[in-house]
Amino acid sequence: MRPSTTLFAFLSLLSAVNGELHQLIVGTFGTEHLYTLEFDDSALTLELIGNFTTNAASSWIALSHDKKNLYGTSFTASSPAFVSYTLGSATDIIYNTTLALGGNCSSSKAIFVAAASKSPYAVYGTPFGGSAECGSVMSVDENGVLLEVIQNYTYQSTSGVHGMAMNANNSFIYSADDSANTLWTHSVDSTTGELTYVSSIAGPVTGADPRHVAVHPEGQYLYVILEGANELAQYSIDQATGIPSFENVTYSLIPSGATSSSYWSDEVALSFSNNYLWATSRARSTNSTGYISAFSLESDGSIESQLFLNATSSSGGTANSVAPSPFSDQFVALTDSAVGFVQIWQLGSDGASASVVASVDIEDGGCCANAVWYS
Structure with missing residues (x-):
């Protein structure tokens, strides 16, 4: 254990309130809108x-490395496709183009999109449902707008990849295959962004069902949401091969004694300083609540402890997605599609609790999917 963890985290929280306005963009599952919200980190208001x-x-949206472009899934399209927008600001959103995934996954829907943080700034997309064994690599033009599909690659016939994450230097990308209970590793070509298969490993148990993943910037640990097992799992990453290995380290994302089949865990994301990790679960019944949890991390990225497990204010629907703020460890946005809202949760100054400090309802019948912080 690093002795300075608690002190560093406490000082980080004390200095986090900047008295500034921050904008978020939110996608939807079933209505053709993008919403922009503004959070005041001093007044603790969300509008x-x-x-x-x-x-x-767009069931999932992702910002380009410079936040000048926004990429989304075309979730309501009849076949998997991805959309590209130019951002003049968080409220100045200009549609550019739609790219079809192509290949042999025409009976599925686009579910996830991720953008590289380094040149050539390729964009990666996956479908889900039906025939979903494909993935796509898309190039961008000099302005960051989606240009063309440069690679269609395959997982396996039973696959349904629901989330992806790249390591900090963009040399490897990890895919969470919910349908095939598999974690995939691909290496990334530094010139083209195209992928090469490296490995596939089964989930730790039958029905674990990896859904979303995150990679610590130090590159030593991969965090995996096990949707079926309702757990957060820690994997170590071989620094030579990039291949993750299960460490038999898991944390429950539902209360002790809860019926696992009544929940399906969702999302994992790192905080601003990378000292914390956020994760969520959803309830399958709208009469129950989901849960949100945070974890403290060692400097190498290994999990130090689970700090709390709090009930959310609704089931979460198909969302309960977390988006930690890019300016402070204190704040994280939580989206819900059962009711249709975005909440801002604040980490307590002791780091051992969290609560809702601001909320906006967007009850349009399709909101809300995930959120990204523009500022």
């Missing part, structure tokens, strides 16, 4: 300031 009509709902 809806923009409603942009799109040509497709």
